[in-house]
Amino acid sequence: xxxxxPRKMFIRNSFPIEGVLNQFSSYTxxxxxxxxxxxxxxxxxxxQRSIAEIISExxxxxxxxxxxxxxxxxxxxxxxxxxxxxxxxxxxxxxPDLPLYGYGDDRDEAIRNLxxxxxxxxxxxxxxxxxxxxxxxxKTFLKERVIN
Amino acid sequence: MKxxxxxxxxxxxxxxxxxxIQFRDGGELNGWYLLGGKKVRRVTVLKGRKELKPKTYxxxxxxxxxxxxQFDNLLDCSLGGRDYQSLTSAALSPKPTETx
Numbered sequence: 059x060x061x062x063x064p065r066k067m068f069i070r071n072s073f074p075i076e077g078v079l080n081q082f083s084s085y086t087x088x089x090x091x092x093x094x095x096x097x098x099x100x101x102x103x104x105x106q107r108s109i110a111e112i113i114s115e116x117x118x119x120x121x122x123x124x125x126x127x128x129x130x131x132x133x134x135x136x137x138x139x140x141x142x143x144x145x146x147x148x149x150x151x152x153x154p155d156l157p158l159y160g161y162g163d164d165r166d167e168a169i170r171n172l173x174x175x176x177x178x179x180x181x182x183x184x185x186x187x188x189x190x191x192x193x194x195x196x197k198t199f200l201k202e203r204v205i206n
Numbered sequence: 207m208k209x210x211x212x213x214x215x216x217x218x219x220x221x222x223x224x225x226x227i228q229f230r231d232g233g234e235l236n237g238w239y240l241l242g243g244k245k246v247r248r249v250t251v252l253k254g255r256k257e258l259k260p261k262t263y264x265x266x267x268x269x270x271x272x273x274x275x276q277f278d279n280l281l282d283c284s285l286g287g288r289d290y291q292s293l294t295s296a297a298l299s300p301k302p303t304e305t306x
Binding site: 130143145146147148152157158159160161170174175178179182188189190192193 | 232233234236238241243244245246248250252257259260261262265268269298
């Protein structure tokens with residue numbers, strides 16, 4: 059029986075593809091949706107490659123958004139939007155709802171560093187209430203989002 | 207933007223010496239700036255002596271509540287710790303309500 063080629067999907071509308079993306083078992087995070095800057099969503103059923111590697115083929119040099127559903131060790135109640143942009147020869151990942159960033163030589167590393175940043179911030183904020191009003195609002199936001 | 211003149215270690219040293227930020231070693235280095243005993247700004251600095259890429263530099267400035275120009279000045283010594291305290295204090299104080 060001939061080996062099937064990796065399936066590639068391009069879906070114009072907002073269509074949940076987590077069923078496909080969850081097959082990336084090497085990832086501690088789950089991408090619920092991948093949205094390109096130009097409005098497409100895409101996913102692969104090929105579990106041999108990382109999602110970021112696939113994204114970089116499709117979205118080279120462009121800013122893009124995606125959603126993470128997990129942090130380094132904690133899970134989120136609802137997916138969190140993140141933005142990944144090229145930064146010189148590396149990448150910077152940011153969460154528009156949070157004053158944080160993760161830098162990496164590739165998208166994978168930038169995303170992982172941002173996940174670690176969010177988790178560290180969550181731990182910091184849960185430790186006490188000695189923060190400015192701005193940070194207390196972030197605390198409330200994360201309290202509602204993170205499953206402890 | 208003077209990002210090419212500094213590396214991540216320069217930012218860390220500047221934040222420690224001028225702003226009394228104590229960094230904690232996690233995935234990257236994180237530290238809080240305290241104003242009146244409260245944690246008001248949180249900055250993340252890349253470990254090591256990494257080159258600062260433009261967007262990362264701009265984001266670090268933003269984390270400290272500074273424009274890129276003010277961040278340049280903080281790093282090249284013309285903006286001191288007291289100046290930063292005044293800027294932060296002014297930025298965080300309640301704005302007067304507009305009257306029509």
